[in-house]
Amino acid sequence: MMADTLVLTPQQIIRKKAAGEPIQPDDSEMTRKHTIVVLVENSIGAFIRVINMFSARGFNIDSVTVGPTEDSSVSRMNIATVGNSRIIAQVLRQLSRLVDTIEVTDLTTTDYVERELCLLKVCYTKDSRSEILDVSDIFRGKVVDITKKTMTFELRGPSQKIDAFIDMMLPHNIVEVARSGRVAMQRDI
Amino acid sequence: MKYDVHTKVQPVVTGDALPKVRPELTTKGQHMSGAEILLRSLEAEGVKIVFGHPGGAVIHVYDEMHRIKPQFEHILVRHEQGGTHAAEGYAKATGKVGTVLVTSGPGATNTVTGIADAYMDSVPIVVFTGQVPTGLIGNDAFQECDAIGISRSITKHSYLVRDVSDLARTVKEAYHIARTGRPGPVLVDLPKDVLLAKGPFVYPETVNMRGYAVPAEGRVEKLERAAQMIEESERPLFYVGGGAVNSDSSELLTDIARHTGIPVTTTLHGLGAFPEDDTLALRMLGMHGTWWANQAIQHCDLIIAVGARFDDRVTGKLDSWAPHAKVIHIEIDQSCISKNVFADCAILGNVRNVLEQLRPMVKPKDTTEWLKQIDVWRQECPLKYEQDGKLRAQGVIENLRDKTNGDAVVITDVGQHQMWTAQYFRFLHSRTHITSGGLGTMGFGMPAAMGAAFGMREIGSSRPVVCISGDGGFVMNAQEMSVAAAHKLPLKLAVINNRFLGMVRQWQELFHKERYSHTDLSDTNPDFVKLAEANHCVGLRATTPEECRQIIDEAWKVTDRPALMEFQVAKEEMVFPMVPAGAATGEMITDRMTPNSFV
The missing domain is CATH 3.30.70.260 (ACT domain)
Incomplete structure (x- = not known):
């Protein structure tokens, strides 16, 4: 087969740049x-x-x-x-x-706002209850349901915030997570 | 949004591409069955021919057809796949929309290959499929299939008609979508109860689809940029695809090329858009294109792509294709722009409109040096085949060209004969070369030729219709021969018989160490002469160059039915030159002696 060490012409470099492709093999995609x-x-x-x-x-x-x-x-x-x-x-x-x-x-x-909604159900014990509520408070989550064993939180925000919230809840035995997916809208200038 | 069927709109259709409407059809709100509304809509749309096959779900349509004797011809094909290819051949030969009518379930699935073929090759067809009654949809009813779901990724658009009052509007939109923009197939699924229900018939005058825009003129600043790029280039090259044929821009393109002195290479579907006897014609490029066209691509500094989509059979290995060329891309389908090759100047618009705009903006160029260089490549490696007194496929094609002076509608199947036809026939006119390019559908040729012949008869053209096919592909839809015979079509059917699936055999020889796995057809081929005679056609056979010329003469004397000519040729023949799949365009195998690093 052909060697992959091609010397690129100026036109080939233009094409690769336009495509967002790496020009050198070690360029990150x-x-x-x-x-x-x-x-x-x-x-x-x-x-x-x-x-x-x-x-x-x-x-x-x-x-x-x-x-x-x-x-x-x-x-x-x-x-x-x-x-x-x-x-x-x-x-x-x-x-x-x-x-x-x-x-x-x-x-x-463009400049835009993006939100996602997440419902998260987690098991709690007497020992973990206050810590779970603390984490929720920091993320401005809201308790929407509580039973003797589980609490369900509602959380809104950018996807990264929800990722971080789920991350923090992982040690606490998550029962169920429901995420809405991102909704977004352009800001008016 | 929904079209109001009770409005007082008189369905007078305007525009030169649109037909006149029969006045008796304009009766406002006349009640009739969905089946009759369908037929009346086809009449109002100016449909002249329908390729179809009846069945349970569409039996009412056929019943109404029998009763009202609509103003179009219905051709009973013997297989729904043949019907879709016939509609494609008709559409490509005439520039009009082809129409197919089939039943539900197997009727619908049998059209799938033809629909996919039309989608890949931008052929305008509308396929009406029957469907089980709406109440049974999803119940696994007899002859039920999800035609919309199956066809979703191979149609430009599709409709399931749930209400008889939507039917006429849907037909109108289907034809509009199929015909305009980048043409393509549209499927309309018709549940049986909708065809039985009664409703008022008014064929709408206009379509109203907010999500569907048809590009026409190019943006002026882009055109100015393009004109400047052409002005500044030293080695420019037109690269012309099927879009130039679909938009009927052949004369305009020829004029611009001669005016500017810029040479022209065409894709498989672009053949005929530029006369191949012109000194500026470089013929076809790509995998089996000419050496000089591919060399020109590799060395040019400007490519003006006209209605072409930079297919992998054209470019080979993308990274090393046309390494020095800036690209101007004139294209109607935005998704083709910068899909494979970045366009330095992309002009979104109808090829014809854009070329009309461009014509006064470009000046004659001095391309003498560039053409001289191309001539050197032309001498270096001309198209050639062995002249040893044996009958060879290339010779058959040259004989067919000589018989017709190149003035024929040539339909090919898929394989070696297809490439030899592209290389040796020398196409002179637009819409005279019809083939299955994108999908590469074996079995396309015979039914498509039949459709093209119906089209020629409809427009009153005396151009002979010649189908060139291989022994493998011909058998795949040979059943349509009897249909062509029943309608007395004087088709010329050339079967290049090498008793092999030749193109696969070629790859096996070149790249698979001559392991000819399941490509030998000598045990399973029919007797082609008897096959023709069994289908009420004339059957002829040639094994030598003399017989070849004789049977061509004989076939041309047959005027009341198809004539099949079987040409028995050597199985070892290969299509050269060739760029192996995935190789760089600069690295062509020009004959058996070329050192081949791909084996």
């Missing part, structure tokens, strides 16, 4: 998280087509949320995905060309 908002026709078929596009073309989905908007004929999907700039550009173009998508925005390139 420039992948990052992206939050994409897609407005689609409010139908199951439209939703499935969007998700299907990701699987059919081998793109990643970290999380997806979907719900109606102020216009009942339009649904809003928040899709969290990972990729380098070439992959994300492809994702955006492939989404835009679907007949049922009305608007496609990559919020990552």
Whole structure:
């Protein structure tokens, strides 16, 4: 086969930079998280087509949320995905060309707010109870249910905060975690 | 949002691509069955031919067809796959939308290959599939399958019609989506109860889809940038794909190329967009493209890609493809831009609109040196095959070209004969080369040729329709021969018989140490002459170059049915030159003697 030690022409370097690909083999891949908002026709078929596009073309989905908007004929999907700039550009173009998508925005390139909701049920004992409540207080969690053995917390915030909260709760015998996935919105300037 | 079927809109369709509507169809709100609404909608859409096969779920449509005698012809195909390929051949030959009507379950699944083929090759077809009644959907009913689900990733769009009042609007939208933008297949799933239900029929005048935009003109600043890049380039090259054919831009492109003096190479689907007898024509590029076209790609400093998608069979190893070239990409499908090769200047728009805009912006260039260099490559490694008095596939194709002076609609199947046709036929006109490129569907040729012949008959063209296929692929849809015979189509069916799956055999010889695993067809091939005769066609056979010319002459004398010509050729013949899969375009195998590091 061919040697991989090609000397790149200036044009090849331009292409690699545009694709977000490493120019030297030891360059780290420039992948990052992206939050994409897609407005689609409010139908199951439209939703499935969007998700299907990701699987059919081998793109990643970290999380997806979907719900109606102020216009009942339009649904809003928040899709969290990972990729380098070439992959994300492809994702955006492939989404835009679907007949049922009305608007496609990559919020990552803009200023935006992002929230996730998490419900977390954890076992407590007499000894651990106060520590669990302390952690919850620090993260501004709210107790929404309590039984003799378990407590259920509600927590809102950016995904990293929820990651950190779950991390802190891990030693305490978590029974169940339900996360909503990221929802996001652009800030107005 | 939903179209109001009770509005007073008179369905007068405008635009040159759209047909006139029969006035009696405009009767506002006339009640009829869903099946009749479907047929009336097809009439209103200007459909002239439907390729179909009946079954339980669509029996009411066929019943209404029998009763009302609609203004289009229905061709009963013998297999639904043949029907979809016929619709593709019709669409590619005429530029109109092909129509397919099949039943639920197996009827729908049999169309899948044709739909996938149309999706890969941007062919406008609309496939109507029957479906079990809405109340039974999901119950594993007899002949039920989730046609929408199965076809989701191989259609441009699809519809399940749940209400008879949505039917006419859906048909309108389906044809609009199939025809406009980057063309493609649309599937419409029709539950039996919807076809039975009664509703008012009004064919809508316009479509209203907020999520569907069709690019037309390119942005002016991009065009100015492109014109400047062309001006500054020293070794520019047009790289032309199927988009130039789909947008009927052949003349415009030819004019711009001759005006600027920029040479043109075409993809498999671009063949015919630029006359291959022109001095600027470099013929096809890529895996089995010409040496000089691939050398030109590797050395040019500007590629002007026109409706092409940088397929892996064109680029080979991406990292080393066209290492010095800036890229201008004129493209209607945004998802093709910078997908494989970064476009320094991307112009989103209809190829024809963009070329019209570009024409007054470009000046003649002095490309003498560049063309001289290309001529050196042309002399270096011309297309050649052994001239030893034996019948060879390349010779058959040259004979067919000489017989027609290159003025024929040529449909190929998939394999070695397909590449030899691309190399040796020399296409001169747009829409005269029809093949399965993206999906590479064996069995495409025969039914697609039948569809193309129906199309030629419809537009009153006397261009002969020639199907070139291999012995492997021909058998895959040979059943449609009897359909072509029943309709007295004077098809010329050339079967290049090497008693092998030749292209696989070639790879086995080159890259798998001559282990010919399951590619020998000599035991299972039918007697092609008898096969033709059993299907009411004329069957002819040639084994020598003299017989080859004789039977071609004989076949051309047959005017009332298809004539099959079987050409028995050597099995060892290979398609050269060749860029091995995944290799760099600069590293071509030009003949058997080329040292081959891939074995």
